[in-house]
Amino acid sequence: MSKPTLLVLAAGMGSRYGGNKQIDGFGPNGETIIEYSIYDAIRTGFGKVVFIVRKEILEEVKEKFLPKLEGKIEVEFVLQSLDSFVPSEYNNPERSKPYGTAHAVLCAQDVIKEPFAVINADDFYGQEAFKVLSQFLSNGVQPNLHCMVGYELQNVLSENGTVSRGICETNEENQLLGMVETTDIGRDGDKIVTKMNGEAIELAPTAQASMNCWGFHPSFMEAINDMWSEFLKNNYTNPKSEFYIPTVANHLIQENKAAVEILAGGKTWFGVTYTDDKPEVISSLKKLHEEGEYPQNLWN
Template identity: 70%
Template sequence: MTNKPTLLVLAAGMGSRYGGNKQIDGFGPNGETILEYSIFDAIRAGFGKVVFIVRQEILEVAQEKFLPKLEGKIEVDWVIQSLDSFVPAELKQADRVKPFGTAHAVLCAKDAIKEPFAVINADDFYGKEAFEVLGKFLSTEVRPDLHAMVGYAIQNVLSENGTVSRGVCETNEKGQLIGMTERTSIAREGAQILSRGEGEVLEIAENTPVSMNFWGFHPDVFGDIEQMWKEFLPANRENLKSEFYIPTVANNLIKSGKAAFEILPGGKTWFGVTYTEDRPVVIEALQKLHLEGEYPGDLWK
């Protein structure tokens, strides 16, 4: 295994609430996508390869957008996530429209990745520190029984333009992840942060760590994911909206005692585009980072 980790980018999402293909929309001063900042940060944190997970219908557009900029900077590979990927003929859902979710997307990269790897969303800005801390973990600490996620305080990952869904983490005395619950309809209401989904009103403390889907894995996890996937498919055969998520994989590995997850403290800066109204906020935040010298005037020159 190379000692340089790989960055796996989940870029097959629909962007339904945003109202466009935010994975390839420009937000930086030179029209940079949010993803370009993640790749730039990954390169300077020592990552050696980036693997894009895309749908077949956006493959050509994504390649045109990213390949000219990344040539000579980092190794690039492409993987297609389709409704047929890793689905046996007898378990195919003829009427399914919705993708199978983030853990299925990771499984689609099984044959493209042999080294420790990070997983990110294409449309979230995670910050330089997050890539540094996870890159170091993947180069020095990761094991088949020890993975990681970068934690972000809930107060730093809300939207002013609507509610959000977040994976709210429970931790042990070592600061390791012991469980994660997907909470929906989260928003700040006065001095409180409240989740109004799941049939209850729940207050969440401001510094509670949440997952923004920034994970670090040993490649042995592919075998674990594939086994869970083989159990998920027949169990959800009649549910056309069922999804197979990374937090489900993490919870199963933790509960079975097969692996532990460190929660790494690099999550200082995050912003993302959940709603169209979030766009000007992201543009302004990126402009500020350029002006402060966090990023060069042009990322790729």
């Protein structure tokens, strides 16, 4: 059986960060966050990495990553643009960014035919997450069973502003029943709350949150294709509409077409939503190097 593939979503605009955080340096030697994910993927058994990028940063991404990854893992680059897989009659001149995470996965369908994981470029997930993903995807994963690495909500907040997270509902088998995209989540004293219509609603600190760390059988591509045309038809007039991975996952679950298993690999997470998050990420990575979790230089 072929090794699983890692699909890295690196086409985001980084509006709250104020720059291309996908290629910004955070490690002791200027390593990007993506490099740690790829390093962990290689050492846990992944055989290919696919970058989803915008055309504007394609050449810069290639220059940054190809020399480091040559001979270590197969690499592909795929573009996500405003008109990717969008028929001309559905083009909206008011739209300023692509259609979101499920649309990004759709853009990679021609280069991924094997089980695959999906991650964000600007999130650090930890080696344990890639270990459980690799095990799941390498052990004869079935067309009707996918997975997601879960993280406790209390461990995936920012000290520098509110965040959006997919809050998961699970059953006794630790499978996903549904996910609600929840915005404006932050700490309020010793509580975690979300602001909805001006009212603070308390959330459980141990609630399972999605950090967009998924594992899929290739059949998930077919499910995205099946839903994409209908989504586009119903939403192309809204320039801010987005086609999310959880939208597809929720549909498969509700239609009893597939299950999504929550994997207990979410031990360590940090990421950059805001510019002020950067010093904490730099400090966390420095500590991991000092503790021996990563070598002094990732690629030598």
